[in-house]
Amino acid sequence: MNDTELLARLAAIVGAAHVLTDAADTAACLTDWRGRYHGACRALVRPGSTAEVSALLALCDAENIPVVPQGGNTSTCGAATPPADGRALLLSLARLSRVREVDTANDTITVEAGLTLAAVQQVAAEAGRLFPLSLASEGSCQIGGNLSTNAGGLAVLRYGTMRELTLGLEVVLADGRVMDLLGGLRKDTSGLDLKQLFIGAEGQLGVITAATLRLFPRPSARATAWLGVADSQQAIAYLAALKARFGDRLTAFELIEEGCQNLLAKHGHTLPFIAPWALLIELSDSGDEALLTDAFVDWLAEQQMVDGVVAQSESERLALWRLREDISEVQKLEGASIKHDIGVPASRIPAFIAACGAELAASFPGCRVACFGHAGDGNLHYNVSHTRPDNARLFDDEAAVNEIVYRHVAACRGSIAAEHGVGQLKGQWLARYKDPVALEAMRALKRTLDPKGLMNPGKWLTAG
Amino acid sequence: MNDTELLARLAAIVGAAHVLTDAADTAACLTDWRGRYHGACRALVRPGSTAEVSALLALCDAENIPVVPQGGNTSTCGAATPPADGRALLLSLARLSRVREVDTANDTITVEAGLTLAAVQQVAAEAGRLFPLSLASEGSCQIGGNLSTNAGGLAVLRYGTMRELTLGLEVVLADGRVMDLLGGLRKDTSGLDLKQLFIGAEGQLGVITAATLRLFPRPSARATAWLGVADSQQAIAYLAALKARFGDRLTAFELIEEGCQNLLAKHGHTLPFIAPWALLIELSDSGDEALLTDAFVDWLAEQQMVDGVVAQSESERLALWRLREDISEVQKLEGASIKHDIGVPASRIPAFIAACGAELAASFPGCRVACFGHAGDGNLHYNVSHTRPDNARLFDDEAAVNEIVYRHVAACRGSIAAEHGVGQLKGQWLARYKDPVALEAMRALKRTLDPKGLMNPGKWLTAG
Numbered sequence: 001m002n003d004t005e006l007l008a009r010l011a012a013i014v015g016a017a018h019v020l021t022d023a024a025d026t027a028a029c030l031t032d033w034r035g036r037y038h039g040a041c042r043a044l045v046r047p048g049s050t051a052e053v054s055a056l057l058a059l060c061d062a063e064n065i066p067v068v069p070q071g072g073n074t075s076t077c078g079a080a081t082p083p084a085d086g087r088a089l090l091l092s093l094a095r096l097s098r099v100r101e102v103d104t105a106n107d108t109i110t111v112e113a114g115l116t117l118a119a120v121q122q123v124a125a126e127a128g129r130l131f132p133l134s135l136a137s138e139g140s141c142q143i144g145g146n147l148s149t150n151a152g153g154l155a156v157l158r159y160g161t162m163r164e165l166t167l168g169l170e171v172v173l174a175d176g177r178v179m180d181l182l183g184g185l186r187k188d189t190s191g192l193d194l195k196q197l198f199i200g201a202e203g204q205l206g207v208i209t210a211a212t213l214r215l216f217p218r219p220s221a222r223a224t225a226w227l228g229v230a231d232s233q234q235a236i237a238y239l240a241a242l243k244a245r246f247g248d249r250l251t252a253f254e255l256i257e258e259g260c261q262n263l264l265a266k267h268g269h270t271l272p273f274i275a276p277w278a279l280l281i282e283l284s285d286s287g288d289e290a291l292l293t294d295a296f297v298d299w300l301a302e303q304q305m306v307d308g309v310v311a312q313s314e315s316e317r318l319a320l321w322r323l324r325e326d327i328s329e330v331q332k333l334e335g336a337s338i339k340h341d342i343g344v345p346a347s348r349i350p351a352f353i354a355a356c357g358a359e360l361a362a363s364f365p366g367c368r369v370a371c372f373g374h375a376g377d378g379n380l381h382y383n384v385s386h387t388r389p390d391n392a393r394l395f396d397d398e399a400a401v402n403e404i405v406y407r408h409v410a411a412c413r414g415s416i417a418a419e420h421g422v423g424q425l426k427g428q429w430l431a432r433y434k435d436p437v438a439l440e441a442m443r444a445l446k447r448t449l450d451p452k453g454l455m456n457p458g459k460w461l462t463a464g
Numbered sequence: 465m466n467d468t469e470l471l472a473r474l475a476a477i478v479g480a481a482h483v484l485t486d487a488a489d490t491a492a493c494l495t496d497w498r499g500r501y502h503g504a505c506r507a508l509v510r511p512g513s514t515a516e517v518s519a520l521l522a523l524c525d526a527e528n529i530p531v532v533p534q535g536g537n538t539s540t541c542g543a544a545t546p547p548a549d550g551r552a553l554l555l556s557l558a559r560l561s562r563v564r565e566v567d568t569a570n571d572t573i574t575v576e577a578g579l580t581l582a583a584v585q586q587v588a589a590e591a592g593r594l595f596p597l598s599l600a601s602e603g604s605c606q607i608g609g610n611l612s613t614n615a616g617g618l619a620v621l622r623y624g625t626m627r628e629l630t631l632g633l634e635v636v637l638a639d640g641r642v643m644d645l646l647g648g649l650r651k652d653t654s655g656l657d658l659k660q661l662f663i664g665a666e667g668q669l670g671v672i673t674a675a676t677l678r679l680f681p682r683p684s685a686r687a688t689a690w691l692g693v694a695d696s697q698q699a700i701a702y703l704a705a706l707k708a709r710f711g712d713r714l715t716a717f718e719l720i721e722e723g724c725q726n727l728l729a730k731h732g733h734t735l736p737f738i739a740p741w742a743l744l745i746e747l748s749d750s751g752d753e754a755l756l757t758d759a760f761v762d763w764l765a766e767q768q769m770v771d772g773v774v775a776q777s778e779s780e781r782l783a784l785w786r787l788r789e790d791i792s793e794v795q796k797l798e799g800a801s802i803k804h805d806i807g808v809p810a811s812r813i814p815a816f817i818a819a820c821g822a823e824l825a826a827s828f829p830g831c832r833v834a835c836f837g838h839a840g841d842g843n844l845h846y847n848v849s850h851t852r853p854d855n856a857r858l859f860d861d862e863a864a865v866n867e868i869v870y871r872h873v874a875a876c877r878g879s880i881a882a883e884h885g886v887g888q889l890k891g892q893w894l895a896r897y898k899d900p901v902a903l904e905a906m907r908a909l910k911r912t913l914d915p916k917g918l919m920n921p922g923k924w925l926t927a928g
Binding site for chain 1: 567568569570571572613614616620621624625627628637641642643644645646647648649650651652653654655656657658660661663664665669680681683700703704707708709710711712713749750751759807808809810811812838841842843877878879880881882883884885886890894897898899901902903905906908909911912913924
């Protein structure tokens with residue numbers, strides 16, 4: 001099918017105003033958020049309904065046209081950037097942005113894939129409920145992307161990842177058939193739980209068009225503290241003690257290494273103190289805030305902790321969170337780094353940090369490691385720089401650094417991709433460290449659900 | 465391969481003592497728990513390790529021998545009973561009963577499939593942790609069966625189903641390859657989450673041999689009450705109010721209809737009172753029990769509830785739970801019933817009960833409905849009897865009763881199988897009410913993972 005004919009067929013489905021080919025319209029969608037990947041597309045189409053997505057995919061299936069679904073284009077792994085060959089249709093989900101149902105008595109919300117995460121949080125709040133997924137890009141990332149990446153973020157310790165927050169999905173398969181797996185059931189053993197395959201598939205098995213998500217009571221009480229500890233072993237001991245004492249109230253448990261604290265201080269942030277390791281801990285609860293704060297302060301006193309502050313007001317609470325959230329920003333001011341989004345069992349964090357750090361220091365004397373993250377989930381951001389003086393030619397060392405880091409992750413039975421997905425960035429490492437039987441099964445499932453290989457080509461399931 | 469040769473090959477893998485063919489040895493495994501299904505097998509084999517399971521499946525694959533995995537044989541849907549043709553090998557997982565690892569700092573336990581649920585609860589307790597899955601057959605059901613059914617039970621409201629309690633799996637595929645998906649990660653976006661396919665697959669895609677499960681802090685406080693409410697609408701209003709006030713502390717919310725209460729009274733149980741609907745509510749928490757009880761009593765006082773008792777001791781607490789647990793028993797004393805294990809959004813429970821009950825009453829004047837269950841999850845056990853005087857020829861009406869019940873379930877976007885699975889019992893209803901695109905995708909995945917159709921034949925994925 002030539003371009004003229006294709007564009008006419010696309011326009012007949014979504015309307016001419018939603019078929020874009022000018023570079024001015026498509027450029028922003030053809031480069032990933034970190035600026036590492038640059039693609040091309042035959043057209044950018046913006047369907048407005050599930051039926052339109054279905055018609056588009058049926059057309060692409062018939063004509064063998066690859067399709068790259070894209071939400072807020074905030075992937076850190078190039079998962080939503082099309083290949084450079086320009087054969088693919090870029091499918092924006094942004095116009096699928098309806099809230100289909102809010103069911104407060106069932107604590108569920110059914111939304112379309114193109115709503116931003118912030119918009120879903122907002123709709124939940126207006127209904128007197130909490131949608132707990134929370135992450136840095138929440139103002140622009142979309143629910144479809146959150147689902148396709150199985151996003152994590154700041155509240156997984158208490159509420160789980162996007163997978164655990166999802167009760168139902170609507171998916172358009174590669175051939176255009178619509179699979180209706182929506183529904184707000186907490187218990188359902190009627191057949192295979194197919195939605196699980198599409199959550200975290202990075203758009204390689206089909207296009208998610210809507211989801212039924214879990215809502216929670218809004219906590220009425222919060223207690224937030226910034227603590228200093230001597231080492232990561234002590235941090236993990238506190239994690240266990242906090243769980244034992246406060247159970248589900250423990251909502252966030254963030255670990256920040258000294259180097260990150262120094263960077264924050266250097267770039268104008270005011271810290272309560274600098275410690276070998278800092279912890280940002282938040283409890284939340286229903287009921288009275290003073291009771292929660294008192295219990296937390298009592299517990300802290302029992303620990304005979306040397307350094308620690310408890311937020312005394314909402315502004316102090318937000319200031320502590322700002323420290324955590326600005327780490328990436330101040331790191332960027334210091335220059336490039338080789339970033340890792342890794343997961344290990346929480347019990348293995350101290351051993352991982354010690355062993356991996358030692359090998360990096362031996363291999364790259366003077367290198368810097370910025371280590372921080374959601375330690376309560378075993379999820380660390382582990383960013384390496386200055387492998388050579390003045391951080392020169394850093395990315396020449398990327399493969400060697402990754403080789404060390406991921407080998408130590410694997411030794412802990414960890415994950416090379418805890419919450420950011422694999423995309424284009426980590427396919428080779430996945431191939432190296434994933435169980436080979438599992439990897440072959442994944443590829444077999446891909447061939448079953450997308451026999452022509454049209455869905456989001458060039459990512460880890462088909463590339464490498 | 466003739467029987468002599470096959471038995472020799474099997475004995476070479478598992479040892480002759482673990483290849484059983486005498487009726488005395490196999491009979492108990494060839495009939496399901498409810499006594500509705502009767503099968504036959506070529507042999508009952510009892511492997512002692514994952515490697516032996518792998519060797520058995522490779523042999524069966526090469527020789528085209530069907531395999532029926534069996535745990536505690538407590539399925540209520542005939543999921544673990546082999547076909548009557550006697551071609552299948554019955555694979556008992558009972559000897560895979562090692563605890564491979566307890567990681568208290570990561571709050572995980574890795575166990576083999578043949579451990580009973582009660583044994584896993586016990587190992588967790590000895591480690592100072594809670595494994596929260598809890599259900600009637602916990603003394604005999606096995607973890608592999610819990611996983612294959614995605615079991616639910618009494619604490620799903622707070623802790624989730626077996627799926628949500630599982631972080632990793634080890635699976636032997638139909639051709640004998642071992643897929644190692646074990647690991648204790650809370651966050652992992654490295655590829656498709658394949659374990660989800662095998663959870664709830666009722667042994668039709670492969671054999672689960674081990675799992676890494678989540679552990680939780682043991683609650684130190686409990687508050688339990690038995691309340692009377694006027695109707696199911698009021699019950700659901702209390703559910704929302706309890707969630708708002710007590711958040712995650714709400715651990716159980718069970719609904720029991722008046723007829724069930726009358727049966728309990730008739731058969732010698734002492735009830736606090738008889739109400740149109742009774743609620744059994746349990747809160748649990750870390751911290752002080754008196755605080756929790758006081759808060760609960762205060763909340764109850766605010767509701768101006770007419771009928772309600774709060775357990776004042778552990779023995780009173782257990783006595784209230786016994787009422788709930790003995791409902792099935794006293795029902796059985798009254799004769800047979802047509803049982804349904806259904807799920808609807810909690811918000812739809814009142815509408816479902818009203819509409820379905822009215823149609824049943826109109827179609828079968830004088831019929832009795834015993835309705836009780838885990839209303840906090842939208843999961844009801846809905847058992848119908850006395851469709852004719854003296855409960856005569858009840859099962860002649862089974863199809864007609866099911867037709868009514870499942871139609872009302874479907875109208876609520878509910879599930880015909882909330883926590884018991886599908887097995888042999890409900891395949892025809894699944895085929896009728898599941899999204900046809902989803903059903904076809906499930907069958908396609910079955911063909912991909914088990915191309916010869918050898919895994920647990922005769923159940924819903926291949927039958928009907």
